[in-house]
Amino acid sequence: MSSHPPIGEVDGKAEAIEDMFDAVAPRYDLLNRVLSLGIDRYWRTRTVRLLADEQPTRVLDVATGTADLAIKAERMLHPRKIVGVDLSAEMLAHGREKLDRLGLSPRISLVQGDAATLPFEDGAFDAALVAFGVRNFEDLHAGLRDIRRVLRPGGTLVVLEFSRPRRFPIKQLYAWYNRHVLPRIGGTLSPAQSAYEYLPRSVAAFPDGTDFLDRMDTAGFTDLLWTPLTFGIVSLYRGVVPHRSPSAS
Numbered sequence: 001m002s003s004h005p006p007i008g009e010v011d012g013k014a015e016a017i018e019d020m021f022d023a024v025a026p027r028y029d030l031l032n033r034v035l036s037l038g039i040d041r042y043w044r045t046r047t048v049r050l051l052a053d054e055q056p057t058r059v060l061d062v063a064t065g066t067a068d069l070a071i072k073a074e075r076m077l078h079p080r081k082i083v084g085v086d087l088s089a090e091m092l093a094h095g096r097e098k099l100d101r102l103g104l105s106p107r108i109s110l111v112q113g114d115a116a117t118l119p120f121e122d123g124a125f126d127a128a129l130v131a132f133g134v135r136n137f138e139d140l141h142a143g144l145r146d147i148r149r150v151l152r153p154g155g156t157l158v159v160l161e162f163s164r165p166r167r168f169p170i171k172q173l174y175a176w177y178n179r180h181v182l183p184r185i186g187g188t189l190s191p192a193q194s195a196y197e198y199l200p201r202s203v204a205a206f207p208d209g210t211d212f213l214d215r216m217d218t219a220g221f222t223d224l225l226w227t228p229l230t231f232g233i234v235s236l237y238r239g240v241v242p243h244r245s246p247s248a249s
Contacts (some may be wrong), residue, residue, distance in 0.1 A: 005136070005198055008205045013138040014087060014114055021065070021088035024195045026089065029066055029098075031196075033187060044072045046132060047160040050225075050238055051077060054156060056126035060085065062115050062147060063133025065142035067095035069160075070108050072127060083120075085113045123152040131160040135206045144219035153243040157221060158236065162199075163208035165232040174233060179205075186189055212237055 005016035022244075024031065034041050047069065057080040061070040064084030070096060074082055076129050086092050092110045097106045114120050115130075116139050128147050137143040147157055165171045178200035185196070212235075213224045221239025 005202075008202075009139055011138070013136075014116075017089040017136045017138075018089075020091040020198065025066070025090035025094050030095070031185075032068075034180060038066075039230060043229060044131060045076070045158055046072050046229060047129060047158055047236060048076045049080075049156045050236065051127050051129075051156060054081050054127065055079075055235070056125075056156070057081065058125045058225075059083075060108065060118075060120070060125040060128040060129060060141075060147075060150060062118075062134065063087075063111060064095065065091045065131075065133075066098055067108060067110060069096075069129055069131045070110075071098070071102065071104060071172050074104060074107050079126075080109045083125075084107075084108060084110045085115070085118065086110070087112070087114060108126040114138075115132050116146055118146050118150050120150045121237070122149055123155075126148050128150060128155070128157045129160075130157070132162065134159055134161055134212075137200050140207075140215055141219055144216060145220070147242055148220050151241045152239055155241045157241075158198045158240050159212075159238075160234060160236055161208065161212070163228065163235040164203065164230055166183075167231070170231040170233075208235060213216060 005013055056077065057084045059073050059077065061073065061082065061084040064070050064086045067084050070082050070084040084095065089112055090232065092112055095110050099108055111119065114136055128151055132142065135138060151224045165174045178213055182200060183196045209226060213226055216224055216237065216239040222242045225242040226235060227236040
């Protein structure tokens with residue numbers, strides 16, 4: 001199989017994404033720090049902070065990768081239960097090693113699964129988080145709908161995802177970085193250079209901003225919020241499951 005996952009919502013994408021992240025797993029954390037200049041830690045803090053007032057006791061981290069966001073949620077929110085789910089067995093293996101080193105294995109459990117068919121009961125969680133994962137869903141609506149299913153009425157979904165800066169000169173600098181710098185650094189630090197060619201192409205194709213809020217609305221979320229961060233390089237989105245949940249087609 002090609003190491004280049006298809007862009008957008010395409011049949012077979014989930015398997016390609018799993019293969020790609022299995023390949024980058026050994027260097028994934030290092031690449032995150034280098035490519036974001038360390039700002040990814042701040043982005044994750046802002047993501048979890050949106051749940052601070054609610055103090056959820058059961059938290060789901062979808063597309064958890066190596067569990068960075070789950071760890072941040074445990075340290076900031078101290079919920080009774082945190083579960084991370086991801087397609088990639090290799091990413092989860094590195095995440096479990098990290099949890100063991102930090103002594104957090106009893107507090108955070110990691111399971112393999114797909115966002116569109118989550119292996120959890122209806123209403124099993126008070127809150128769900130997704131960091132840099134919705135862009136990789138094979139079927140965005142199915143993923144958002146199933147996340148809504150496993151949230152209780154009144155539960156909150158917070159999404160952190162790359163977005164496209166609109167203003168000069170950040171828009172032009174961002175495009176130059178993605179075209180020339182990101183693939184070169186990614187190729188130097190990881191054998192899976194194609195993963196870092198896929199990233200900017202997938203960001204360009206993703207329905208960000210108000211378009212993503214529309215997707216959340218269609219999936220049945222209300223009280224929608226969109227907050228661009230770092231000149232619009234990433235965005236935070238929040239939605240709430242209504243107490244009388246509408247059916248999503």
